[in-house]
Amino acid sequence: AQSVTQLDSHVSVSEGTPVLLRCNYSSSYSPSLFWYVQHPNKGLQLLLKYTSAATLVKGINGFEAEFKKSETSFHLTKPSAHMSDAAEYFCVVSAGLGGYQKVTFGTGTKLQVIP
Amino acid sequence: DAGITQSPRYKITETGRQVTLMCHQTWSHSYMFWYRQDLGHGLRLIYYSAAADITDKGEVPDGYVVSRSKTENFPLTLESATRSQTSVYFCASVNLEAGEQFFGPGTRLTVL
Numbered sequence: 001a002q003s004v005t006q007l008d009s010h011v012s013v014s015e016g017t018p019v020l021l022r023c024n025y026s027s028s029y030s031p032s033l034f035w036y037v038q039h040p041n042k043g044l045q046l047l048l049k050y051t052s053a054a055t056l057v058k059g060i061n062g063f064e065a066e067f068k069k070s071e072t073s074f075h076l077t078k079p080s081a082h083m084s085d086a087a088e089y090f091c092v093v094s095a096g097l098g099g100y101q102k103v104t105f106g107t108g109t110k111l112q113v114i115p
Numbered sequence: 116d117a118g119i120t121q122s123p124r125y126k127i128t129e130t131g132r133q134v135t136l137m138c139h140q141t142w143s144h145s146y147m148f149w150y151r152q153d154l155g156h157g158l159r160l161i162y163y164s165a166a167a168d169i170t171d172k173g174e175v176p177d178g179y180v181v182s183r184s185k186t187e188n189f190p191l192t193l194e195s196a197t198r199s200q201t202s203v204y205f206c207a208s209v210n211l212e213a214g215e216q217f218f219g220p221g222t223r224l225t226v227l
Contacts, residue, residue: 034215043205044158044218090157092216103148103209103216107157 002027004093006106014114019063019078021109023091026072031095033074035065038108039087047089050074061085086113118142121206121219129227134193136222138206146209147189148173148216149181151202158205164189196226 007022025031035047048059055067061084065076074091091106119140128134140147145166150158150173160173164183178200180192193200206219 036218043220046215049215103160105150105158107155 002031002093002095002102002104004091004104004106006089006091006109008109009107010110010112012112012114013081015083016080019076019081019085019111021076021089021091021111023074023076023106024072025074025091025093027093027095029095031093033065033067034092034094035059035063035074035076036090036092037087038090044090047076081111081113083113083115086111119206119208119217119219121204121222123222124220125223127225127227128196130196130198132196134196134224136191136193136204136206136224138189138191138219140187140189140206140208140217142208142210142217143186144208144210144217145186147183148207148209149179149189149191150205150207151175151200152205152221153202161191161204193224196224198226200224201226 003026005024013019033050036044037047038044047063048057048065050057050067058064063078065074067074088108088110090108094103122137148163149161152158159175161175161179162173162181164170167183167186170181170183183189204222207216209216
């Protein structure tokens with residue numbers, strides 16, 4: 001079975017403070033993990049991905065995530081939030097055998113940044 | 116332009132009508148997907164296609180039909196639209212080597 005749990009549906013931070021968006025997953029195979037961002041009325045943009053290389057992954061716009069196999073987690077962090085970071089963030093797991101890998105999305109975390 | 120496009124971007128229709136949402140990608144990715152995005156559900160897979168003429172059901176396929184006569188196109192048809200199909204629909208293709216999905220801009224469909 002494969003699943004993704006985003007532990008917070010809403011996160012609110014002040015501008016300039018750290019951001020932490022939590023994601024736990026389960027998978028029967030070695031997964032690839034992704035974080036996507038969706039700004040209001042926009043499509044999905046890839047922030048970063050983990051594909052069995054370094055466990056600490058750096059993405060765009062100062063975001064990074066750490067793959068912790070023992071905790072089955074892939075939390076997204078940023079040291080200092082900007083107003084432009086206000087968006088919805090999706091954690092995604094992709095795993096399987098052969099050419100196609102099953103892709104499962106989390107239900108999303110809405111990040112609010114307070115000036 | 117390279118990339119993945121969807122049309123229309125917005126559509127309003129009535130219950131019982133047939134609606135087709137178009138998706139076109141220029142990379143020749145073999146895999147393509149249709150998702151719907153609803154509040155509280157994240158993105159849910161409707162159908163996917165591994166190659167031209169090969170399609171398979173995803174998590175929520177009822178009420179939808181797909182076809183893939185050409186690698187670059189993957190239209191999604193609602194044969195008889197229902198209000199519960201009001202949603203935002205995203206098409207995606209995947210680069211298997213990188214394991215990354217590329218998403219279209221979405222189609223916002225309202226069924227009255």
